[in-house]
Amino acid sequence: MNEELTEEEKEALKHIALKLETFEKHRGNLIPILQMVQNNLAYLPSEALKIVAQHLGIIESEVYGVATFYNQFRFHPPGKYPVKVCLGTACHVKAGDIILENFERKLEISDGETTPDREFSIERVACVGCCALAPVAIIDETVHGHMAPSKVEGLILRIKLQEEIEEREKKKNEPGQS
Amino acid sequence: MMLKLRVDNQEIEAREGKTLLQACLDNQIYVPNLCYLEDMESPSASCRMCFVEIEGTPQPVPSCTVQVKNDMVVKTDTPAVRQLQRTALRLLLSVHDVDCKNCHANKKCELQNIAKFLKVGLKPKRLERYLKETLIDETHPFLIHYPNRCVLCGKCVHICRGKHGESVLTFARRGFDTIISTYSATDESSLTCGDCDTCVKACPVGALAVKESS
Numbered sequence: 001m002n003e004e005l006t007e008e009e010k011e012a013l014k015h016i017a018l019k020l021e022t023f024e025k026h027r028g029n030l031i032p033i034l035q036m037v038q039n040n041l042a043y044l045p046s047e048a049l050k051i052v053a054q055h056l057g058i059i060e061s062e063v064y065g066v067a068t069f070y071n072q073f074r075f076h077p078p079g080k081y082p083v084k085v086c087l088g089t090a091c092h093v094k095a096g097d098i099i100l101e102n103f104e105r106k107l108e109i110s111d112g113e114t115t116p117d118r119e120f121s122i123e124r125v126a127c128v129g130c131c132a133l134a135p136v137a138i139i140d141e142t143v144h145g146h147m148a149p150s151k152v153e154g155l156i157l158r159i160k161l162q163e164e165i166e167e168r169e170k171k172k173n174e175p176g177q178s
Numbered sequence: 179m180m181l182k183l184r185v186d187n188q189e190i191e192a193r194e195g196k197t198l199l200q201a202c203l204d205n206q207i208y209v210p211n212l213c214y215l216e217d218m219e220s221p222s223a224s225c226r227m228c229f230v231e232i233e234g235t236p237q238p239v240p241s242c243t244v245q246v247k248n249d250m251v252v253k254t255d256t257p258a259v260r261q262l263q264r265t266a267l268r269l270l271l272s273v274h275d276v277d278c279k280n281c282h283a284n285k286k287c288e289l290q291n292i293a294k295f296l297k298v299g300l301k302p303k304r305l306e307r308y309l310k311e312t313l314i315d316e317t318h319p320f321l322i323h324y325p326n327r328c329v330l331c332g333k334c335v336h337i338c339r340g341k342h343g344e345s346v347l348t349f350a351r352r353g354f355d356t357i358i359s360t361y362s363a364t365d366e367s368s369l370t371c372g373d374c375d376t377c378v379k380a381c382p383v384g385a386l387a388v389k390e391s392s
């Protein structure tokens with residue numbers, strides 16, 4: 001739950017603090033406020049929950065309790081490559097939960113979390129509309145159908161390699177390096 | 179005003195405004211219950227343990243949600259009632275890490291009492307067991323919480339709110355994943371706690387404890 005905030009996020013947090021002032025200090029505003037925060041930060045870091053609690057004059061654990069009730073809120077930054085594992089009916093029947101488990105194990109994070117380098121995050125989703133391909137996982141925007149546990153490692157490796165190649169290309173093109 | 183009612187063929191009296199559950203308990207008629215506290219304005223009725231049958235009402239009802247009425251005729255031990263209670267208990271036990279020997283609540287545990295009363299084994303075999311990943315939550319500076327012993331009765335939350343105006347403990351998440359959380363990302367919640375252990379005392383099972391070091 002406690003990833004370090006990036007500089008950008010710290011800036012966004014200041015902006016949020018100002019915006020908070022436009023919300024009446026009323027419990028009923030909790031959800032709209034949380035939505036505003038997530039719109040600005042893409043997730044709800046504990047630092048944000050804290051200032052929201054302060055603004056409304058309620059205890060942080062209450063903010064947390066309410067926020068965790070709703071699927072729309074997330075508590076970890078989205079990864080650069082979000083992994084979405086479908087657990088809709090068809091994928092569930094085709095053992096989508098085992099696919100999820102494999103991603104969790106390989107990336108060493110749980111559903112709803114983000115790797116410390118913020119490269120990957122895992123999320124379970126409901127039917128993504130291609131049940132014929134069940135079980136389905138979506139990485140970034142790419143749909144991977146007929147998923148099998150044995151495919152998980154390869155998919156992650158491919159992305160990491162791709163990244164490395166891009167990195168090298170970038171270095172090559174930097175002036176004074178070639 | 180005192181009202182008269184008949185519970186299990188026994189004449190009892192209860193003050194107007196009391197819940198039926200309280201009236202039974204006050205008259206030594208035991209009705210299993212986990213989530214009820216007398217000062218609750220609207221009981222959550224979440225544990226589904228306190229069912230009774232009331233004459234004129236077709237279905238068993240949770241007695242913590244009913245106020246006593248004059249001439250009420252109540253049965254606490256019909257087969258329908260027992261069946262509902264046993265099912266509720268088995269469901270609770272199916273998400274419970276039964277390990278009484280190593281639990282500080284052993285022998286003073288309400289779940290044990292109810293299981294004995296209903297003659298249900300603590301390790302029922304019919305249901306699959308589903309435990310939460312976190313066995314012990316030690317994030318709070320003074321409190322320890324055991325999610326797999328928690329029956330989610332909400333007493334700790336209610337009692338903490340009553341005492342401090344707002345509750346350090348809260349329900350978090352939803353469905354099977356629901357937990358009691360203190361969300362002590364900061365130490366402000368611990369300031370509220372001081373040396374209060376009201377929540378630990380309110381817990382009917384062994385799900386909350388004070389850290390030894392504190």
Ligand code: SF4
Binds near residue numbers: 327
């Ligand atoms: S909470 Fe009660 S039933 Fe559960 S392990 Fe402890 S003593 Fe046993």
Ligand code: SF4
Binds near residue numbers: 330333358
């Ligand atoms: S910790 Fe104890 S009092 Fe609190 S909800 Fe769980 S079982 Fe009830």
Ligand code: FES
Binds near residue numbers: 087090129134135
């Ligand atoms: S259930 Fe997974 S795509 Fe429909």
Ligand code: FES
Binds near residue numbers: 210
């Ligand atoms: S005591 Fe009535 S439902 Fe829990």
